[in-house]
Amino acid sequence: MVTFLFILTFFGLIYGIGGAIANKISKANRVEYDRAMAANPARVRNQAPTVYDFKFTKSVTISSILSLLCFMFYWTFIETIDGQSVGVITTPRGVKQEAIHTGWNFVAPWWDVHKMDKTVWVYTCAKGAKSDKEGGKVADDDAIWAPTSEGIKMGFDISASWRIDPGQAPWIFQNVTTQDGNEESRYVWLEENVIRTKLKSNLALTVSEYTPIETYSAKRQEIQDLVLKRMTDDLKSWRIILDQVDIREVYYDGDYEKEIKNKKVQEQIALTLIEKTKQKQELLTQAKIDKEITIKAAEAEAEALKIKGESINQNPRIIQLEWIHKWDGALPNYLMGEGSNTMMMLNPSK
Numbered sequence: 001m002v003t004f005l006f007i008l009t010f011f012g013l014i015y016g017i018g019g020a021i022a023n024k025i026s027k028a029n030r031v032e033y034d035r036a037m038a039a040n041p042a043r044v045r046n047q048a049p050t051v052y053d054f055k056f057t058k059s060v061t062i063s064s065i066l067s068l069l070c071f072m073f074y075w076t077f078i079e080t081i082d083g084q085s086v087g088v089i090t091t092p093r094g095v096k097q098e099a100i101h102t103g104w105n106f107v108a109p110w111w112d113v114h115k116m117d118k119t120v121w122v123y124t125c126a127k128g129a130k131s132d133k134e135g136g137k138v139a140d141d142d143a144i145w146a147p148t149s150e151g152i153k154m155g156f157d158i159s160a161s162w163r164i165d166p167g168q169a170p171w172i173f174q175n176v177t178t179q180d181g182n183e184e185s186r187y188v189w190l191e192e193n194v195i196r197t198k199l200k201s202n203l204a205l206t207v208s209e210y211t212p213i214e215t216y217s218a219k220r221q222e223i224q225d226l227v228l229k230r231m232t233d234d235l236k237s238w239r240i241i242l243d244q245v246d247i248r249e250v251y252y253d254g255d256y257e258k259e260i261k262n263k264k265v266q267e268q269i270a271l272t273l274i275e276k277t278k279q280k281q282e283l284l285t286q287a288k289i290d291k292e293i294t295i296k297a298a299e300a301e302a303e304a305l306k307i308k309g310e311s312i313n314q315n316p317r318i319i320q321l322e323w324i325h326k327w328d329g330a331l332p333n334y335l336m337g338e339g340s341n342t343m344m345m346l347n348p349s350k
Contacts, residue, residue, distance in 0.1 A: 009067040016061025079107040085115040086166040088173045099169045114173060116183065118166045120243060123191045125199060126157040127251060143251065146204040152212045155251035156203060160195055160231070161244040168239035194238050199245075202230040216250050223247065 079100065081087045087100035090112045100113070107113055127143035143155040164172055172186070179185040206226045210219050228245040235242050 009064050009071065012060050012064035012067070016057050016059075016064055019057035020061060076109050077106055079105045079113045081105060081115065084117065084119050086118045086164075086169045088114045088116060088170050090114065095170050095174050097170050099167060101166065114183075116164065116169045116173065117187065118164055118169070120161050120163045121187060121191070122159055122161050123195045123199075124157070124159040124248075125196065126248070127155060144200050144203055145253075146200075146207040148207055148210055148212045148215055150211055153253045154207060154212060154215050155253070156207075156247055157249040157251075158199060158203065158227075159244075159246045159248060160199055160242060161246075162195060162235070162240055162242050165239045165241050171239050190238070190240065194235070194240065198231050198234050199227075202227050202234065206230065212252070216252070220247060220250065 079087060081100055081102050083102050085102075087105065089096040089098075089100060089107065091108075092110065096111075100107070125142045125144050143157055145153045145155045147153050176186050176189060179189075203223075206223050207215055210223060215223065224245055224247045227247075228242065231245065232242045
């Protein structure tokens with residue numbers, strides 16, 4: 001917008017000054033022509049000069065000059081800070097402790113303004129790779145390893161989202177230097193020497209209060225929140241705002257992981273044996289039940305036969321009665337006499 005207004009002012013100035021000059025030349029030519037016409041009309045009758053009449057040249061020129069002065073004032077005394085930056089002013093007497101923020105700010109021409117990035121940076125410690133500011137990967141095993149309450153070391157992929165405190169930018173400018181004038185190196189130094197250090201110390205302190213299983217699963221969110229709280233307190237002295245801490249992955253130590261896998265295998269084998277034992281116990285129980293049923297059935301049958309025998313001894317005619325009940329109406333083929341060995345054929349046709 002400022003550039004467009006400046007271009008408009010530039011063309012206005014050309015129009016005003018150029019038009020005023022053209023009008024003045026045109027007026028002088030007209031006066032000369034009128035004098036020639038008065039002296040010798042026949043000679044200059046067909047040589048009438050071209051007459052220019054640019055309107056409002058004076059007002060346009062004055063407006064353009066005033067606008068140009070405003071632009072000169074803007075470029076000399078106004079410093080524009082974009083939405084992603086905060087400004088730090090250095091004067092001949094040192095660094096001003098008040099930062100300048102997004103928008104137009106009055107700055108004396110003999111002051112220097114240094115813009116600092118106030119956006120969020122993400123620092124990641126990860127197994128096998130480390131992320132830079134642009135999200136690229138740098139080959140390096142940068143996971144953080146910390147001992148649990150049982151003395152078992154656990155590895156963590158962890159990220160910290162941080163930014164400088166815009167109001168404290170002058171302090172950071174004074175106390176954290178750059179390398180070769182590269183402003184970004186200031187932030188890299190903070191990540192490597194402050195963020196990383198605090199991540200390692202606070203993560204180790206927090207993880208030491210939990211068991212490996214809690215660290216790996218049940219208490220993961222709780223650990224993450226505690227690390228965020230502790231780091232937030234620690235980073236205040238560095239004028240850094242920590243927005244978020246994310247535990248992205250948790251790893252067991254290689255030897256411990258082998259032990260866990262072996263333990264799981266043994267547990268599975270034990271569970272299989274227990275299951276087989278339960279099945280055999282169930283079969284044994286069923287066999288005992290079947291045996292008891294058989295014994296009870298045999299005892300019942302023996303008791304029934306005993307009762308039946310006693311009844312027959314007491315009343316022999318019970319056999320005849322049973323025979324009558326079971327008779328199908330057909331005569332027998334043979335009949336033996338009572339108390340003899342004689343057999344009689346009753347149905348000789350068969």
